[in-house]
Amino acid sequence: MTYTKTIFQINKMDCPSEEQLVRMALSDFSGITDISVDFEERQAKVIHQENPDQLLQAIDKLSLESQIISSEIVEGPINSKTNQIVQRFILGQVLIINLSFFVIEELAGYFFHSLGLSADGLDMLADSLVYFMALMAVAQSVSRKKLVSAIAGYLQLVLALIGFGQVIFRVINHQYLPNGIGMMTVAFMALAANIVSLYLISKADQKEVHMKATQIFTSNDILINVGLIVSSFLVSWTKSPIPDLLIGCLIFIFVLKGSLKIIALSK
Incomplete structure (x- = not known):
């Protein structure tokens, strides 16, 4: 055949x-x-x-x-049945990593007064929704998959809009200063988590894993983490919340664009 x-x-x-x-x-x-x-x-x-x-x-x-x-x-x-089993197992691992860091970054964002950490936590949740949908896609009817995509997409859209609301609120009420050291510590942890996730996904797709530096650092997730690390340094240096607000707003834009892609799958 x-x-x-x-x-x-x-x-x-x-x-x-x-x-x-x-x-x-x-x-x-x-x-x-x-x-x-x-x-x-x-x-x-x-x-x-x-x-x-x-x-x-x-x-x-x-x-x-x-x-x-x-x-x-x-x-x-x-014959890709074996590969599909491996991919599902790895997707489950990556889903757990992303969900864990959603919780970690949201808590850290609250305690360190960082919108950037909260936004990156939301980005982790957005990725988790995608991995969850990928796991759900197997053995599901077309209508069921479209329904799951629609729910996940619109949920992510609402969360992104709430995030923009937080940006506006903090611009108006800017009498606060994030904890730059705390931000940087959690941002490095999130960077490590995203590199591990990228490695695991690459391992599922390739018989021999060889991730080059360009492959890692051109990933949107990695660039966001690097931006968060830079913003945490600028917060500590300038004693201003503006870098935190800027990176938070940028991440919410990525989350918003991601929600529109998921919604497109449901149509």
């Missing part, structure tokens, strides 16, 4: 949660036997018996700047 191997260039797929969004966008196609992702090249290789243009249309809903690089006929199906 013949199958088609299609390689998609997905320029804005730069973190594990966006990979899972791509996988969920393609999960409605029964003719797909394997999906592998290359973060460094920002490409997805799909083995399937579908129309490649229809697959591209599904990915395009995520607004990740996708296009078909190549498409060729290959012989025989790719």
Whole structure:
């Protein structure tokens, strides 16, 4: 039996949660036997018996700047059952990491008076929702998957809007100063957690794991953590809450954009 191997260039797929969004966008196609992702090249290789243009249309809903690089006929199906089991196990691990740091950063944001930490905690929750949806996507009907996507997307949207409300409130009532040392400590912990998550996801997708520095530090999640570390240093140096407000606002924008991508999956 013949199958088609299609390689998609997905320029804005730069973190594990966006990979899972791509996988969920393609999960409605029964003719797909394997999906592998290359973060460094920002490409997805799909083995399937579908129309490649229809697959591209599904990915395009995520607004990740996708296009078909190549498409060729290959012989025989790719047995990916073992890989799927490994991926589900790793997704569960990454889900636990993200949920744990959602709690840690929200508590730290409260005690250290940091909007940036609270925003990054919300970003961790947003990633958790994506991983949860990816785990739920297996053996679920199309309508059920779309319902779960809609609920998760709109929940994330509401949380992002609440976050922007917090930014406005703190701009008006700015008589506070975050704890810069506390911010930096938790930000480094979150950075380590995201690097571990990226490593685990890469391990699921590749037989030999070789993560280059460029692959790590071009990930949105990693860039956000680095920005949070820089802002914590600036808070300590300037004795001003403005760097914390700026990074918090930036992270809420990322969360808002992520919610719109999830909502797109439900339509």
